[in-house]
């Protein structure tokens with residue numbers, strides 16, 4: 460059987476390719492490639508060169524135009540490049556055609572994200588979810604995969620597979636998908652029961668784009684050690700802690716981060732992990748305000764929440780990494796008053812837009828954490844009054 464795990468080896472050198480479609484701008488795609496480079500780095504590969512092309516529609520055979528592909532081939536020739544990564548999802552035949560011309564392993568953004576998830580999955584639930592998404596992604600691309608392995612000499616006979624072999628493989632993959640679905644349903648049942656057993660507590664979930672600081676904040680609030688690092692998707696499994704603020708207890712969960720163009724199958728199979736988000740009473744939406752694209756990221760998170768049908772819950776938006784924001788924004792010669800003015804402008808703008816439901820903090824420098832605590836506590840107490848009115852008397 461084909462093994463799609465760990466398609467990227469350590470220290471591989473990669474070339475990135477992005478298309479500027481008709482409703483995108485060049486700076487946008489530059490930024491997308493920046494994120495793709497970070498994803499590649501997270502998977503252990505190094506992005507050494509980026510190519511972009513303006514095309515109204517992707518080429519059905521080779522995704523980018525023929526001229527661009529020749530340009531990429533020219534660059535690769537004679538260099539130590541092992542990998543080409545496209546920022547958009549490619550079809551099986553496109554991968555096949557591109558590899559034929561370039562002669563190196565070609566993958567897309569979904570492949571890369573799936574690879575990272577596969578490495579990071581620790582629990583049975585996360586592992587099963589990732590495996591399911593990998594096989595679903597593989598199913599329509601089986602033919603291309605065979606060719607791919609054949610060219611790379613991946614242990615397949617020299618003649619290559621016939622239609623019957625591909626058909627057999629398709630059946631095996633379909634069976635595997637059915638099996639994983641059943642296994643996941645079992646795991647979900649147990650997890651669901653465990654969640655119900657938690658009693659009558661208000662449930663708060665940290666959500667947000669990947670790498671914004673959710674786990675760091677979780678650690679600060681719950682005094683727990685959740686793995687946090689400057690890589691994408693450090694967290695795949697949900698962790699939940701009981702927290703008590705001024706006699707008021709609640710449950711706090713840290714969740715997997717979102718990203719632009721998250722492979723559809725991955726969202727599908729991570730639905731059960733995201734039950735924590737769906738069943739939460741209050742969401743803490745963490746934003747990395749120091750990121751140049753933080754508004755786009757905020758939009759991506761909101762649309763993913765919509766997809767999960769979790770968009771009409773009370774939300775506190777936490778603008779995190781204010782320390783880094785100031786470093787990026789303030790020139791050293793700026794006067795103190797001007798700095799204050801810039802900060803006030805940012806705060807006023809978002810306070811207006813979010814009806815005051817936001818806080819500005821730095822988790823690593825522990826700035827403004829008291830305000831964060833008070834804001835959460837107020838919301839949690841309001842929620843107890845609505846959900847469990849007979850209980851609230853105990854908390855004051």
Ligand SMILES: Nc1nc2c(ncn2[C@@H]2O[C@H](COP(=O)(O)OP(=O)(O)OP(=O)(O)O)[C@@H](O)[C@H]2O)c(=O)[nH]1
Pocket residue numbers: 667668669670671672673674675676686687688689690691692693694695715716717779780781782783820821822823824
């Ligand atoms: N400068 C600065 N860095 C921060 C701050 N908060 C978190 N970080 C850093 O941002 C990086 C990501 O933090 P995490 O807490 O792992 O982020 P996350 O949102 O849990 O990320 P995923 O689980 O990967 O989605 C780490 O290197 C943190 O040290 C902050 O307030 N300021």
Ligand SMILES: [Mg+2]
Pocket residue numbers: 673674675686687693694714
């Ligand atoms: Mg995390």
